[in-house]
Amino acid sequence: MSIQTSADSRMIQSIFQVVLVTLLVLGSARWILDELKSKESRIFQLYGFRQKEAVFVTKEDQLDESCNVFEGQWVWDNVSYPLYTEKSCPYLVKQTTCQRNGRPDSYYQNWRWKPSSCDLPRFNALKLLNVLRNKRLMFIGDSVQRSTFESMVCMVQSVIPDKKKSFHRIPPMKIFKAEEYNVSIEYYWAPFIVESISDHATNHTVHKRLVNLDAIEKHSKSWEGVDVLVFESYVWWMHQPKINATYGDTSEVQEYNVTTAYKMALETWAKWFKAKINPEKQRVFFTSMSPTHLWSWEWNPGSDGTCYDELYPIDKRSYWGTGSNQEIMKTVGDVLSRVGENVTFLNITQLSEYRKDGHTTVYGERRGKLLTKEQRADPKNYGDCIHWCLPGVPDTWNEILYAYLLRSHRNFF
Numbered sequence: 582m583s584i585q586t587s588a589d590s591r592m593i594q595s596i597f598q599v600v601l602v603t604l605l606v607l608g609s610a611r612w613i614l615d616e617l618k619s620k621e622s623r624i625f626q627l628y629g630f631r632q633k634e635a636v637f638v639t640k641e642d643q644l645d646e647s648c649n650v651f652e653g654q655w656v657w658d659n660v661s662y663p664l665y666t667e668k669s670c671p672y673l674v675k676q677t678t679c680q681r682n683g684r685p686d687s688y689y690q691n692w693r694w695k696p697s698s699c700d701l702p703r704f705n706a707l708k709l710l711n712v713l714r715n716k717r718l719m720f721i722g723d724s725v726q727r728s729t730f731e732s733m734v735c736m737v738q739s740v741i742p743d744k745k746k747s748f749h750r751i752p753p754m755k756i757f758k759a760e761e762y763n764v765s766i767e768y769y770w771a772p773f774i775v776e777s778i779s780d781h782a783t784n785h786t787v788h789k790r791l792v793n794l795d796a797i798e799k800h801s802k803s804w805e806g807v808d809v810l811v812f813e814s815y816v817w818w819m820h821q822p823k824i825n826a827t828y829g830d831t832s833e834v835q836e837y838n839v840t841t842a843y844k845m846a847l848e849t850w851a852k853w854f855k856a857k858i859n860p861e862k863q864r865v866f867f868t869s870m871s872p873t874h875l876w877s878w879e880w881n882p883g884s885d886g887t888c889y890d891e892l893y894p895i896d897k898r899s900y901w902g903t904g905s906n907q908e909i910m911k912t913v914g915d916v917l918s919r920v921g922e923n924v925t926f927l928n929i930t931q932l933s934e935y936r937k938d939g940h941t942t943v944y945g946e947r948r949g950k951l952l953t954k955e956q957r958a959d960p961k962n963y964g965d966c967i968h969w970c971l972p973g974v975p976d977t978w979n980e981i982l983y984a985y986l987l988r989s990h991r992n993f994f
Contacts, residue, residue: 638987642984665736672734702987717764721771721774721813725969747760790824793826801857823838847913866985871929888942929977945968
């Protein structure tokens, strides 16, 4: 009897040990799984692993291939827009903060671009950050392109905790980082794309501009390997009908017609593109010219003003001002068509032509300083009808870029 009792006792003890071990294993497994789900996981912190959230691009996110997002109209929307405010974004420069600089109206912030045959997907900062996870997005160009960069930073930065984001100025670059996603949004100053005497990030105002039409290496070494590149170059070419430039021998300066020089520079860029870009790993966009609105008689015959004090978009269909050079537009189209489908043309000119109301006018900077009271009283001579207020038109350019990035993204399970 005692032998049987002893055997039963050992069996119960063994079962208890098995149950205990099982509970410990299950508990540990549950803890590990919970840790893996947590954004603040100690496992990730200890070993440096990064959580990879699933990004699902829905049917509503996808642009139909047949949809032309560049044809449409501006519709009033003071519910969904602006996507951010001047106060909510600490990364805006004085050149674009029109409200802070005294502009009395804010209507320019409340217009939404509505394509004729489709809808742009609603911008989602978290979705974009996931699409760009472990990638670099770089904007390359002049001060208009710098505004596009600032717009994109403002559109995403509010969803990132303060300790998980950073902003650095490393001339000729500005770099914003979302550390949790290992995403870098960058800007590179290159007003002509090719090399010039105006390539210094801050000291670039010169009386006579000089461009090296076949030289790009000093710039392009900073572009190589970047995952998403967005190029733009226009306004700096249009200072005068002719421009001083070199081709080959840098000691031989010649005066070129601007449209001829622009074509030669873009062909230099195209050669670099074909030699250095890996379409399997990189995406390249080229943005068309940002229009100017210097003369009000173009949309209001008989008037003698500028874009100053304009409150509403132009409602004429297919409006095209003299500030947008159609020969330059054709050159861009011709060169990009020869490059092929590996570059996406962001044709923002026509949709931006309607927005005479969106410029900084007297509520921006001139040569690094805000305008004086006397200068503001003379908008015809001091008003800026080239640059844009933020929030504003460049946000729409970024919404279109976002739509293209979503369209190329593939869901992985």
